[in-house]
Amino acid sequence: MIASLLDAFFGCWHNHYSFPITLRSGSRRNTAASLTGTYVVCLDCGKEFPYDWQEMKVITSTSEAHRRLHSLATKHAA
C-alpha cells in the first residue's frame, strides 16, 4: 500500500532492475535507451530507465535526464 502510494507520487522507486541492455547506436526503438544507449527494466513494474555505464547507475531522476539530454544536445551541436 505504501509502495503504491510512493509509486504514485514519485514514480518507480524499485531496486530490482534487469541487467543493463545496450542498444546499437542509431536505434530509436527505446526512449529510455536513447539517453545513454543503455537501459534497464524494472522487474517490479516493467518501467524502462536509462542506465549510465560510466557512473554505474540507473538514471531515475527526471531532472537529471533532462540535464543529460541537454548536455548531449550541446555535444552534438559542437
Ligand SMILES: [Zn+2]
Ligand atoms: Zn518499478
